[in-house]
Amino acid sequence: MSTEPKDKDLSRNLGEPLNFIEEIIEKDLAEGKNDGRVHTRFPPEPNGYLHLGHAASICLNFGLAQKYKGKCNLRFDDTNPITEETEYVESITEDVRWMGFTPDQILYSSDYFEQLYGFAVDLIKKGLAYVDDSTAEEIAAMKGTPKEPGKNSPFRERSVEENLDLFERMRKGEFAEGSKVLRAKIDMASPNMHLRDPFLYRIKHAHHHRTGDKWCIYPMYDMAHGQSDSIEKITHSICTLEFVPHRPLYDWLIEKLGIFPSKQYEFARRNFSYTVVSKRKLLQLVNEGHVSGWDDPRMPTISGLRRRGYTAAALRNFADRIGVAKRENVVDIGLLEFCVRQDLNKKAARVMAVLDPLKVVLTNYPEGKTEWMETVNNPEDESAGTRKIPFTRELWIERGDFMEDPPKKFFRLGPGRLGRLKSGFIIQVDDFVKDENGKVTELHCTYFPESRSGSDTSGLKPKATLHWVSVEHAIPAEVRMYDRLFTVENPLSGEKDFKEYINPDSLKVIKNALLEPALKNAKPGGSYQFFRLGYFTPDPDSTEDKLVFNRAVTLRDAWAKAKKKK
RNA sequence: UGGCCCAUGGUGUAAUUGGCAACACAGCAGUUUUUGGUACUGUCGUUCAAGGUUCGAGUCCUUGUGGGCCAACCA
Numbered sequence: 108m109s110t111e112p113k114d115k116d117l118s119r120n121l122g123e124p125l126n127f128i129e130e131i132i133e134k135d136l137a138e139g140k141n142d143g144r145v146h147t148r149f150p151p152e153p154n155g156y157l158h159l160g161h162a163a164s165i166c167l168n169f170g171l172a173q174k175y176k177g178k179c180n181l182r183f184d185d186t187n188p189i190t191e192e193t194e195y196v197e198s199i200t201e202d203v204r205w206m207g208f209t210p211d212q213i214l215y216s217s218d219y220f221e222q223l224y225g226f227a228v229d230l231i232k233k234g235l236a237y238v239d240d241s242t243a244e245e246i247a248a249m250k251g252t253p254k255e256p257g258k259n260s261p262f263r264e265r266s267v268e269e270n271l272d273l274f275e276r277m278r279k280g281e282f283a284e285g286s287k288v289l290r291a292k293i294d295m296a297s298p299n300m301h302l303r304d305p306f307l308y309r310i311k312h313a314h315h316h317r318t319g320d321k322w323c324i325y326p327m328y329d330m331a332h333g334q335s336d337s338i339e340k341i342t343h344s345i346c347t348l349e350f351v352p353h354r355p356l357y358d359w360l361i362e363k364l365g366i367f368p369s370k371q372y373e374f375a376r377r378n379f380s381y382t383v384v385s386k387r388k389l390l391q392l393v394n395e396g397h398v399s400g401w402d403d404p405r406m407p408t409i410s411g412l413r414r415r416g417y418t419a420a421a422l423r424n425f426a427d428r429i430g431v432a433k434r435e436n437v438v439d440i441g442l443l444e445f446c447v448r449q450d451l452n453k454k455a456a457r458v459m460a461v462l463d464p465l466k467v468v469l470t471n472y473p474e475g476k477t478e479w480m481e482t483v484n485n486p487e488d489e490s491a492g493t494r495k496i497p498f499t500r501e502l503w504i505e506r507g508d509f510m511e512d513p514p515k516k517f518f519r520l521g522p523g524r525l526g527r528l529k530s531g532f533i534i535q536v537d538d539f540v541k542d543e544n545g546k547v548t549e550l551h552c553t554y555f556p557e558s559r560s561g562s563d564t565s566g567l568k569p570k571a572t573l574h575w576v577s578v579e580h581a582i583p584a585e586v587r588m589y590d591r592l593f594t595v596e597n598p599l600s601g602e603k604d605f606k607e608y609i610n611p612d613s614l615k616v617i618k619n620a621l622l623e624p625a626l627k628n629a630k631p632g633g634s635y636q637f638f639r640l641g642y643f644t645p646d647p648d649s650t651e652d653k654l655v656f657n658r659a660v661t662l663r664d665a666w667a668k669a670k671k672k673k
Numbered sequence: 674u675g676g677c678c679c680a681u682g683g684u685g686u687a688a689u690u691g692g693c694a695a696c697a698c699a700g701c702a703g704u705u706u707u708u709g710g711u712a713c714u715g716u717c718g719u720u721c722a723a724g725g726u727u728c729g730a731g732u733c734c735u736u737g738u739g740g741g742c743c744a745a746c747c748a
Contacts, residue, residue, distance in 0.1 A: 124687050152748050187747060243746060250744055254675045288746055298676040300744055309746035328748050351678060352743050430686045435741060439684045442698050452711060527707055572707045639708045666709040
């Protein structure tokens with residue numbers, strides 16, 4: 108405790124560099140803005156599942172609130188009733204919670220519909236908004252292009268009274284969908300397209316997931332987002348770069364309305380190699396059956412990664428490492444895998460599982476005998492304790508751990524070779540049996556009784572340690588081996604449609620893996636390291652008599668890498 | 674003949690705000706190891722270009738180049 112600095116606020120960032128948003132916040136704090144408050148928000152639209160990009164945004168917004176002892180709301184930006192659903196609200200809420208954050212408040216833009224309507228009326232009264240009867244095509248034609256100015260709508264100069272009347276009747280449902288819109292009256296010649304009399308309200312005779320049929324006019328993003336920020340007294344409204352051109356409109360509306368001046372700041376969206384993170388693309392993968400659903404373990408969705416066996420701690424650490432900036436980026440997904448391994452290495456219990464079994468018969472081991480061998484649960488965590496695993500005359504080992512004609516660099520089993528069975532005994536291969544196809548079906552070995560793990564007096568030094576499972580005690584399981592969903596770094600930049608780059612081997616199902624008996628009661632959410640194979644987690648598809656495991660990530664594998672190079 | 678944003682090793686970010694370009698991942702080589710895991714050590718490699726300001730520029734200015742964004746009754 109003596110090394111703990113007295114002044115927490117001062118020590119807060121000593122030594123660690125700030126990202127550009129933290130710099131803005133600290134400057135604001137130093138200048139006494141917002142009474143020293145920091146209030147952010149995470150504002151998803153409930154029209155899809157959250158993905159890796161959102162995970163980073165969640166960590167940013169909630170992380171900032173934590174760091175500066177502020178608040179962070181979860182606000183659903185639900186102003187488009189056509190695409191939004193309760194299912195998405197539920198998954199998003201769960202994902203945020205699972206990520207380890209608790210929103211200060213859970214709110215909805217739709218909570219503010221009445222207030223937002225009032226804001227619109229206020230703008231009309233100030234002569235800053237008007238009802239336009241033009242068709243969508245006419246409005247588009249009058250909009251101009253980025254290089255040419257637009258033209259004023261013939262309805263632009265309607266009187267305040269007429270606008271008020273029309274807008275009220277829009278609300279009452281007197282007009283057909285698409286027949287009228289409310290637009291801000293700004294500048295049709297602005298070089299910023301978003302200032303060319305942007306839409307504020309549109310008519311949609313649609314059922315809303317929360318307000319039901321109460322409304323038939325709905326505010327556009329620009330009429331809702333900044334105002335919601337303002338209503339919640341958000342101090343720092345953080346969004347992605349594509350909203351930069353919206354900022355003048357964000358500020359214009361707040362200024363004209365005379366409401367709390369929330370400020371918008373933008374950062375570059377994060378892209379990740381070997382995957383896609385656009386809701387439209389992800390929806391396609393789901394709808395076209397390329398994956399089993401939004402939570403398919405190959406999906407970059409938070410729910411998919413969770414099911415895959417990735418941990419929230421790994422995701423948080425990842426978000427922290429990739430940082431936040433304003434330039435285009437493609438984050439190496441290998442860094443996420445590194446974070447997952449790093450976290451799981453400390454937490455996951457080591458267990459024995461054989462994925463491609465090859466039988467070993469210890470010819471000098473008594474039939475019917477079982478020795479319960481003690482083994483460490485996690486060498487990285489002494490507090491994880493120990494357990495016992497059954498050792499018998501007949502065992503399963505990994506087929507890949509034996510070679511009939513091993514090269515020098517291969518130091519596992521071969522004819523005459525020694526091998527250490529983890530937490531068991533050292534064995535030597537005396538003979539092997541093949542079937543008519545030349546496939547090795549069985550190894551005949553002798554074991555060295557004096558080589559027992561922990562009390563080895565044999566003096567033998569095998570080069571490899573192998574995992575194994577007792578034939579008699581093994582429990583069967585299905586194991587789903589997941590790999591990256593795409594074969595190329597950027598599936599979107601190729602010549603072909605991104606789905607052409609889907610990795611045909613992104614899922615390999617092993618129907619008859621064999622596990623040590625201790626795994627009998629494994630439950631989804633748990634993390635295990637299958638010794639020497641990788642990190643695995645039970646899938647919710649598991650049943651009483653059939654366990655299903657998902658591979659989260661392999662172990663780093665120097666041998667596999669060396670083989671690949673050849 | 675539009676406006677805006679951006680540019681630092683292979684990747685992602687730093688650089689005490691004008692003072693010796695660094696951290697992580699990846700790569701390579703090695704040590705340790707009852708996981709070809711972990712841990713540890715070493716190593717490779719960086720300021721888009723050209724001018725300018727300055728004793729001094731990744732940082733400031735100008736121009737250029739390259740990339741991105743901006744038109745939806747989407748967010």
